[in-house]
Amino acid sequence: MDFVLQSLVMETNQAAEHLQTIRILMERSALYRRALAPIMIVTGMIGILAALGAILAGVGTDRAFLLFWMSVGLGAVFVAFLLARRQALKDSEPFWSPPTRRVAQALSPPLIVGLLLGVWAALSGWGDVGVLVLPVWMMLYGCAIHAAGFFMPRGMKLFGWGMIAAGAIVLAILDPFARLVSLRCAAHGAMGLGFGLLHLAYGIYLYFTEKRKNVA
Numbered sequence: 001m002d003f004v005l006q007s008l009v010m011e012t013n014q015a016a017e018h019l020q021t022i023r024i025l026m027e028r029s030a031l032y033r034r035a036l037a038p039i040m041i042v043t044g045m046i047g048i049l050a051a052l053g054a055i056l057a058g059v060g061t062d063r064a065f066l067l068f069w070m071s072v073g074l075g076a077v078f079v080a081f082l083l084a085r086r087q088a089l090k091d092s093e094p095f096w097s098p099p100t101r102r103v104a105q106a107l108s109p110p111l112i113v114g115l116l117l118g119v120w121a122a123l124s125g126w127g128d129v130g131v132l133v134l135p136v137w138m139m140l141y142g143c144a145i146h147a148a149g150f151f152m153p154r155g156m157k158l159f160g161w162g163m164i165a166a167g168a169i170v171l172a173i174l175d176p177f178a179r180l181v182s183l184r185c186a187a188h189g190a191m192g193l194g195f196g197l198l199h200l201a202y203g204i205y206l207y208f209t210e211k212r213k214n215v216a
Helices: 004-025 028-058 062-092 098-124 134-150 153-178 183-215
Strands: none
Touching: 028 062, 028 183, 062 098, 062 183, 098 134, 134 153, 134 183, 153 183
16 A cells, blocks of 8 residues: 555656746746747858868768767857856856757757767768768758757757758668769768758748837
8 A cells, every 4th residue: 555655656756847848948948949940040150161171171971070060069069058158147047958958868869879889980981971971860860850849949850850861861862962063062061961950041030020029
């Protein structure tokens, strides 16, 4: 009997904790939206500039491609962390709160898989990165964004599907397109479009919709 009562108490406490987390997430949806616009814009600019820089610098081997874009990705994550932290401090909100941990937990598995895939490919010299690793990265990133979208503005889930679709398109057309131009040039261009232009476009959309909402 005591065991049953303890189980009921634990389930009640867990339900209350989940409801509290959901309530906080709903209250902070505006904070997440305000933070997302600059993060997406800056991340998009980093992606575009990195793609142009890689093409001009002639980053041409598989290993160089992987190491370069993994470094760019880690740098973009660090910049996003700083921007999110600045927005939290500006709004007098704790940064590493339970809802933030939920978002990080949703993002982490696909991103870690993508990082491990890149490290393994760089160390082993496996395959043709332009045709395989690149679209897999894009689709894994889309899965991460879609998972985080359950705790953030609903547009994030659509953005995640957009990245998955972009990865599928790249998987289908990058190899034929590479017959016309350099394979590495095509791969860098695809990274610039997927991780640069899409982020920039969504960030601009968030910026202007949030601005209109504040004016109203």
